[in-house]
Amino acid sequence: MGIQIAMTVNGKAVDADVDPRTLLVDFLRINLGLTGTHVGCDTAQCGACTVHLNGRAIKACNVLAVQAQGAAIVTIEGLSPDGVLHPMQAAFKDCHGLQCGFCTPGMVMSALDLVERHPGADEATIREQLEGNLCRCTGYQNIVRAVQQGAAAMAK
Amino acid sequence: MYEVEYKQAKTVADAAALLAKTGGKPLAGGQSLIAAMKLRLAQPGTLVDLSGIADLHGIRREGDALVIGAMTRHAGIASSTEVKRAIPALAALAEGIGDRQVRNMGTIGGALANNDPAADWPAAVLALNATVVTGKRRLAAGDFFKGMYETALAADEIITAVSFPSPKKAAYVKFPNPASRFALVGVFVAQLADGSVRVAVTGAAPAVFRATGIEAALAKSFTADAAKAVKVDASGLNTDLHATAAYRAHLVSVMASRAVAACG
Incomplete structure (x- = not known):
């Protein structure tokens, strides 16, 4: 039996009839075509699928998609609606905070939640708070630098 | 994931009725349940979502007790000024659960109902002699945890809140598995308002338990050295690819001593 859901995604109201077992990431990617949100491990470990639900990563x-009923969802596509990179995205580009790029959307979405909750976080805090995001290229040095630079740019 | 039906409960009574009628499972944050369903380790016919029940959210004081609603997320507990003021060890414990994304979804009630052998919250509830409040009754911590993934909850019984009495001192220290970050051994030490000492251990055995030997030692002398000197019996503790029972037994004393030191 399908369930009728409605939410806002990147500021736009969306609604759909979904199978209750539909994962939010599949709803975003398949129903809405927002393929910037990646599926890495598919076991809630790697964080490539990180999005914001009511402002929380x-x-x-x-x-489940049904758990986002009535919620405001923001995906990586929602950060630069007019094509201009968000300061955190720009920092990842400047600092070479990505190698293959697969983990990057999740890293950026996670970093934004991190900056919101820990403004002025030091390097140790950033590393600890990025525990839920894995980079298989092991490019953590530059990712941490990117988060620091992005946080500084956002504070301006 | 197998096919499943989904219902939104509006009240605790509504949720209990839906669970009784469908034989389904309550859905809190889903951070363990959905992962288990994806792996086909769990196969509920119906999920009854508790997130829309307003009464289950929030943190408040009731006399000397700190009462945390069952659907309060770990992240909300970690950042709560009320929790930090009343029982800072609980805020620190919440901040150490899983990772930030998991803390943003996972709930204290869900974690207690699941009673994972390596979960952090059961140690706090048992050591602080907290009361688990359900839609039907109030359960003392000692009566709530029954075994591996087992609690005293009936199939249609829902945790509504947990009431923590304020201790004199409390701290939680865990030795996380380097990969999963779950507690290989976690020890919550509390000196309660009446001066009694309770020590609860997670991760070491099939379910949370009280380290009575360490409690007795700390009752005589509340020092890190006293905790460390206790030799914990390894029989009944877990052996797996991460650690032997003997190693876990050793870690119990070490984590207990660090928790005593952290009590200040």
Whole structure:
């Protein structure tokens, strides 16, 4: 039996009839075509699927679409609606905070939640708070630098 | 994931009725349940979502007790000024659960109902002699935890809140598995308002338990050295690819001593 859901995604109201077992990440990617949100491990460990649900970073592969009923969702596509990079995205580009790029959307969405909750975080705090995001290229040095630079740019 | 039906409960009574009628499972944050369903380790016919029940959210004081609503997320507990003021060890414990994304979804009630052998919250509830409040009754911590993934909850019984009495001192220290970050051994030490000492251990055995030997030692002398000197019996503790029972037994004393030191 399908369930009628409605939410806002990147500021736009969307609604759909979904199978209750549909994961939020599949709803975003398949129903809405927002393929910037990646599926990495599909077991809630790697964080590539991180999006914001009512302003909090969550793993969209471990949340059902029906759990986002009435919520405001922001994906990586929602950060630069007019094509201009968000300061955090620009920092990842400047600092070479990505190698293959697969984990990057999740890293950026996670970093934004981190900056919101820990403004002025030091390097140790950033590393600890990025625990839910894995980079298989092991490019953590530059990712941490990117988060620091992005946080500084956002504070301006 | 197998096919499943989904219902939104509006009240605790509504949720209990839906669970009784469908034989389904309550859905809190889903951070363990949905992962288990994806792996086909769990196969509920119906999920009854508790997130829309307003009464289950929030943190408040009731006399000397700190009462945390069952659907309060770990992240909300970690950042709560009320929790930091009343029982800072609980805020620190919440901040150490999983990772930030998991803390943003996972709830204290869900974690207690799941009673994972390596979960952090059961140690706090048992050590602080907290009361688990359900839609039907109030359960003392000692009566709530029954075994591996087992609690005293009936199939249609829902945790509504947890009431923590304020202790004199409390701290939680865990030795996280380097990969999963779950507690290989976690120890919550509390000196309660009446001066009694309770020590609860997670991760080491099939379910949370009280380290009575360490409690007795700390009752005589509340020092890190006293905790460390206790030799914990390894029989009944877990052996797996991460650690032997003997190693876990050793870690119990070490984590207990660090928790005593952290009590200040």
